[in-house]
Every structure is written in structure tokens, then in C-alpha cells.
Amino acid sequence: MPAEKITPRAQDFSEWYNDVIAQAELADHSPVRGCMVIRPHGYRIWELMQGALDGMFKATGHKNAYFPLFIPQSFLAKEAEHVEGFAKEVALVTHTRLKATGKAGAEAIMVDPDSKLEEPLVVRPTSETIIYAMFAKWIQSYRDLPVLLNQWCNVVRWEMRTRLFLRTTEFLWQEGHTAHATEQDAEAEARQMLGVYRKFQEEWVAMPVITGAKTASEKFAGALRTYAVEALMQDNKALQAGTSHNLGQNFARAFNVQYQTAAGGLDYVWNTSWGVSTRMIGGLIMLHGDDHGLVCPPMLAPIQVVIVPIWKSDEEKEQVAALATRIRAEVAQAGVRVELDFRDGLKPGAKYFEWEAKGVPLRLEVGPRDVAAGQVMAARRTGGKAPIKLEDLSARVAAALQEIQLLLFHAARERREANSLRGVTKAQFIDFMKGPGGFAYGGFCGSADCEAEIKKETAATIRVLPDAEFRSPEQPKKCMWCGMTSVAEAVWAQAY
């Protein structure tokens, strides 16, 4: 049965979101403020994301490495914009020991004042500084370039307000860091990785994205230019699902990452950094979920197919078990992540609801009638139920999964387009942001003041200055807000 899509833009959406996470057993709030416990089912989604992305990074010539969790406080101070961007949200290690006080309860232990560090250590909010400090040691010659590294790790940002997956105090991510001889090389790398993110999100997450550049006020602290992929959620708020930065020579100067050029001169390297995080899981939930719970795109579904056996008598149970076991083996053999739910004492309907809440894309029901007819009943999480003949079962299952994957992508893209408004005027823009919301395309004068005023009045920000492919056929001449000459088309939305 096709589920009604959830109510957009209400507080209901937040409640629904938390409920999906709970019902699907993805994550929990931890006893530590703002932190998240990712449960096995949720973590499996992350592992699948990691596997896919890691393969794409390696295919583009990158290698994995690991850098420390702790960064000397002084490192953070070396790049002026970077300090400003992160200083107000870092966790610090200032002491290295506790000591017993002899008192009872919570006071039984205290920070040992004698263990105070001379220089506090910052728990990494991102690793540019420590990585470029190392690059300075590793890079001497143009022959050492490019350096193309990635690391999978956790980072900590002490945000005021948190939300499972979307903005947690600690989160898991991947951060790529590269060094290049020329600006062109760095620009090409930043662009290439943005393309990798786009491909991953479209093909794996079934998440249509808009690519483009951030304005000065939205760019990464310390970057020359920031590019981003932006998606539209079902409540018509935008989610920044990944970023790629051309850092220019800003960090190279701050950390003295110099190399000898082929011509014999000395020059600073050009850096890029790029990252995606567990936030993408939040995006997946908000993009595809419905009133029945999570809808996992097959490519990232921890369980792609669940087999639910149905029986009455012992004799039927035996026959059904034989068939269910056989088809599990057959489907698993074809590389599909499949689970056979043979729990006794639960009615089939109860199992359906449970697996739907967990987002399993395809359910195969196997009962006495199917045994007799030489078929199984296949119910799609996206709606529709039809028998599948046992011949070619695994091929048909694979085809169904592929269709579901594509259907999710196309449905999401249609929703995005239906909630996009092009060539907006100021009045339309205000109504749009007060009302349904979505992506608003319009002319932008390039002024940060104008940008700030729009944000203040409508809570909308420029998500990207879209790449050519996403721009409107007719380019705006005037800023939709102030009426001055437009320097670029911009896409606005209220955002997570």
C-alpha cells in the first residue's frame, strides 16, 4: 500500500523525523549532551556509504591516511579566518589527570590542578591545520605534488543546538585534503570531488542535488571558494549534503607549505579539502521517508530484501520453510543483502509493519499458496505488490531493487522541481518563504548586506550560485531583492 507522504513544514516534521529514527532503530541520544549513539542498523548505512565513497576516492587517485584527534591550540590560530570560524565551537583538553578526593558521590573525584597542560589541545573540529602542518614536512619539491589524501574520522563541534544525524556534537565524516602545484590543479580537484559527491548522492542515496558555489558569507572559514551540493527535503528545507573547498594558498602560507618549482623558484602549494558526513543519513531519512517510517534506497539498505514466511499447520510450516530457505540462499548468492524472518508468534502483518519502519525496500512473502503456485509475493516499500515466479527469482529481485532505486530518485527530483520557483520577484519570494518554501531562483546583486537582509526577513539563505546546468533558461538581469544589476543567479531556501 502506498503511503501518504508526510505533512511538510510543520513541527510534525521534527516529530516524524525523530520517530522514524527510533522506529527504524538507527540512533539514540547519548547521555553526553548533543552526542549521538549510532545503532548497528544505522551504522550499517554509514558503512555502505563509506564503502561506495572510498572506492570513488581511490578511483580518483586518493589514498587514506590518519591524523591525530588532538590539535595544539596554537595551530588553529594560524589561519585568521579559520580561527574565527571555529573558535567558538571547539572542545578543549586542558588537563590530563583526575584525582580522588576522599569524598563521596560525584565529588569523589576532581580535576588534578597539577596536570594542567601548558598548551590546551583542541579536539579537531576539522583537520586542515594538523594536516597542513604535516604537509609542510612532507612536501619539498614539485615532484612531491600532488598529495591526494583522505581520512575517515570523527570530529567535534560544540554546537548550541543538536539534531540526530544532522548536527551532533560529535559526528563521523570523511575529509579529503590535497596539495597541488597550481591554482588550476587545485580548482580542478575541488570541482572533481564535488562531482564525486554528486554522483554518489544521485546514484546511491537517490538524492537529487544542485551543485554550485557558495557566496562569501557562506563559504568555509579559510577557503578561497567553497562548492556545495544542496538537496531539498520533504519539508522544503534545504540540506547541504557535501562541500568541496578550493583553499587557495591560505593554509599553505599559514603553515609554510612551500615547494621548489621545476623552474627552481619557491612557491606555496594550493590546497583543497572536501567532506561529507553522517549528516547524509539524516538527508536520506528526510528525503525518502513516509508515514510508515524509513524508506531506504536499495543501494544503501542494510537489508535489501526480507522474506516473511506464512503458515498455519506444521506441515505448511515445513514446506514454507523449505522454500523460504531456498530462496534466501538463491538471492544471497546473487549478492543481495537478505534476511529471513522466521520468528514464531508474530503474525505476518506485525512483521510487515516492523520491516517497513526499518525501510527494507523489498519484502518477499512466502505462504502455502505460493508454495503451490511456484511463486513468491513481492511487496515494494514504495508501493505495489505482485507475485514473482520462482524461475529467474534473483534476477527479478535485482531488477525490482534497481527500479525502486530509480523510482526514489525520480520521485525526489520531481518533488524538488515542483517546489522550485524560478525568476522570483521580491513579493513572490517573501510569500514563497512564508508559505510552502522550497528552492527560489532569482537574480542576486552580490552584496552581503542584501544577503543578510533577506536572511533576517525570510530566514532564507543563498544555498548556491548554481552551476550552468542548474541555471534557469533565462538569466535574471536584476537582483530580485534590491533591483540592482544581478551578478549571478542564486538559489535561496531555508536550510538545515
Add this chain to the structure above:
RNA sequence: CGGGGCGUAGCGCAGUCCGGUAGCGCGUCUGGUUUGGGACCAGAAGGUCCCGGGUUCAAAUCCCGGCGCCCCGACCA
């Protein structure tokens, strides 16, 4: 950090205004009957009522002070 809501059994909640035996639903356990869209009957287990003080013969309930969680705002991936 500002505004709002909340904290009682594993989960969801009632009880708090107006102090007087700790309750309900779901889940769990036992037994039986069930099983093609959330099963039913019978029985059972399960609690520092967030923490610390105070008032009172008596506090989940009233008073004071903490802590934590959720939602909205500012900030952010």
C-alpha cells in the same frame, strides 16, 4: 544563550491544580489457542516517581536549588 514543553516500570503515558496504599497501555516472562496486514485468553515479573534540600503526621503532588531531554530561535556539515 533566549522562549516553550517535559522528566513516573524496558517504551509511551495518566496521576501533580486540590498532599493520604504507585496506576494504565504496549512490550517482557509462563501456559494454551493462533498466524496471507499490527492475535487472543489466563497468570506473573518489573519502580531510588530525574537529583539535592525544605515544609508536613504524611510529598510523585507544595516550596527552593540543581541536572537532563525535546521543540522553536540565534549558530552550524
